[in-house]
Amino acid sequence: MTLPEPLRLDTPAEHPFAEFVRILGKGKRGARALTREEAFRAMGMVLDGDVEDTQLGAFLMLLRHKEESAEELAGFTEAVRARVKAPALNVDLDWPSYAGKKRHLPWYLLAVKCLGQNGLRVFVHGGGAHTAGRLYTEHLLDALDLSLCRDWQAVGAALDATGVAFAPLSDWAPALQRMIDLRNTLGLRSPIHSLARVLNPLGARCGLQSIFHPGYQPVHREAARLLGDTSIVIKGDGGELEVNPDAACHLYGTAGGEAWDEEWPQMSAQRHLKPGYLDPAQLNAVWRGEAEDRYGELATIATMALALRGLGKPQEEAFAKARAWWGARNSAH
Template sequence: MNLVTPTEHPFAQFVRILGKGKRGARNMTREEACEAMGMLLDGNVEDTQLGAFLMLLRHKEENAEELAGFTEAFRQRNQAPRIEVDLDWPSYAGKKRHLPWYLLAAKALADSGIRIVLHGGGAHTAGRMYSEQLLDLLDIPLCRDWDQVAGALDERHLAFIPLGAWAPQLQRMIDLRNTLGLRSPIHSLARILNPLNARCGLQSIFHPGYQAEHREASRLLSDHAIVIKGEGGEIEVNPDTACHLYGTHDGQSWDEEWPALSPLRHVKPESLDPGHLVAVWHGKSGDDYGLLAIRSTMALALRGMGMKRAEAFEEADRIWAERKISI
C-alpha cells in the first residue's frame, strides 16, 4: 500500500517561525512578514492558521521589522487613489475614562483648512465610546469609499472612513477579538498603514515600549509620523501627564517631552455624556480637562505639520477661538 505524505500548507512556515517553542521560535524578517501578511490579505490561509498566527504574534509582540513588512504587503495591494491629505488620524481604541475630545480637536483643525482623514475599526469592545458612534452628533462626514472621502475633504477638510470600506480583510481580523478573547496585532497595525499617504501619520499606542517600535517601523518605511501614548489609546494628549513624542521624518528619528498642562490631575467624570461635547463646542459649557486636551491635541497635530511646540500651541489657541461653532 502506497502512503502519500500530505503536502504542508505554504502558510505553515510562518506559524512555525512564531510557535516553535522557547528555543526554536524567533521574530520574522521584514521579508517574511511581508509574505505572510500578503497571504492573509489574499485569503490564502485557513481560519485555524489565521487564529494561531494572530495569537502567537500577540504573545510574542510584533517588532518594527514585522510591522514594516506587514505594511508593505498592504501597500502593495492598496487600491486607494491619489488624494491630498495632511493628517492620517487612526481611531481604533475607543474611550472609557474621558470623552473623545480628540474629535473636537480634529473638527477645529479641519475648519482651519487642514485636510484630515479619520479611520477606525468599529465598536469591537464593550464599555467604550468609539468615533463611529459620534459622527452624526458631531457632524463629521461618514464615507463609504474613497470618492466620498475626496468629496468630503474638498468640502469639509474632514472625513471618516471605516476600515472595512478599504481593508475588509483586516476588519475581519479585528472582528475576531471576541472569538479569540484578545485583541490581535491588527489593532496596532491599522494605525501605521496611512492608506492615502498623508503628509504626516499620527499614531497612538497605549502599551509601553510599543511607541518606539512603531516609530522605528515608520522610519523603516520612510514615513513622516508622530507616535504618542494617547489617552485611552486614542490620539489625544492627556493634559494631566507628560507626553513623550516619538517622531520620524526623512529617515531620522527625534524625541520631545511635553510637560503636563495641569499641575493637578482632574477628577474622572462619573459618566460620559456625548452631548457635553456639543455644548463645549458651542461654548455653552466649560470643561477644564476637555479644553486642555483639545488644545494639546491640536498642538500635537500642528507639530506633525511642521510647527515647533510653542508656535503649535499659539496656533491651536487661534484655531479654537475661530472655529465654526455650528453643528
C-alpha cells in the first residue's frame, strides 16, 4: 500500500519581480508610482529576462492604466542605456520614429535628409510597422537613399557618409521591440512606445521627441531633464516628429537642467486638404523640385527649424537657416 505524500507546509518563495507588480497594482489607495531607482531595477530585470510572461503583461498594463511618470521613464531609460553598450559616436540629433503616418506623407524624412546633407549627424530609430494602414520610416529608406544600419559600426559609417543613419530598435534593444510587439496581444500600447522616444542611446546633443497624446509632453520633458539631456518635445503630426504647419506648435524644451516653453504660431492661414491617398513618390518629386506641395514644404522647413532650435538656434535664425538649406538642397555640396 502506497502512502500519500505529506502535505507541503513550506510557503513558496515570492518571485523577486512581484514587488514591482504589487507596488503598481495594490488598489486605489495602496498603489503608487515606482521611484526612479525602483524603475531602474524593474526594467533591468525585464531586459535581463528575469521576469515571467504573466508578470510582464501585468506590469505593462498596470503602467499603461496608471500612466507612466517622469521618474519611471528616467529609471527605465537608465536601465536600457546601461545594457545597450553603444559606442561613443558623434551625434547631433536623436530622432525617434515609431508612430508612422496615415493622414499626410512623412515629410519629416525630407527634413532629416536635408539636415544630414548640411553637416548635421542624425540618428533615427524606429520600432517596426506595428499598425496597418500607416507609412513607416522603414518603408521609405531605399527610395530616399537613407541607410538602414543593422549594427553600430554601420551606424557610424552612415553618419560619416551622409549624416543620417536609421537603426531598427530590434537590433540594438530587442527586448524592447518584443514588448512593443505585444500591442496586438494585449490590445493596447504599452509604456515602451513612450520609453523608446526618451532613450537617446548615443547621447546626441539634442533628443527630439513627438508625443501625440495631450498631457504626456511635460512628462517626457521632465524625464529628459532628470536624465540631464537637452531635448524638445512636441505634439507631432500623427505622432511622428513633424511640425504641422496648419496648427500652432508648443515646444517643451529642456537644456542645462532648466525647462523652457515656446509657442510657434500656425504657419498657414488656411488648413490644407488631406490628400486622398499617400503616394510616397511625391516625396522624391518634391525633393528634386519636380513637383510642389505647399503643405509638405512648410512641414519640412518647420521640422528642420525645430531641430535647429534644439541645437540652440533662436527661432528666427532657425527658420532662416532651414529655408536656406531647403532652397539649396539640390545644389552641389
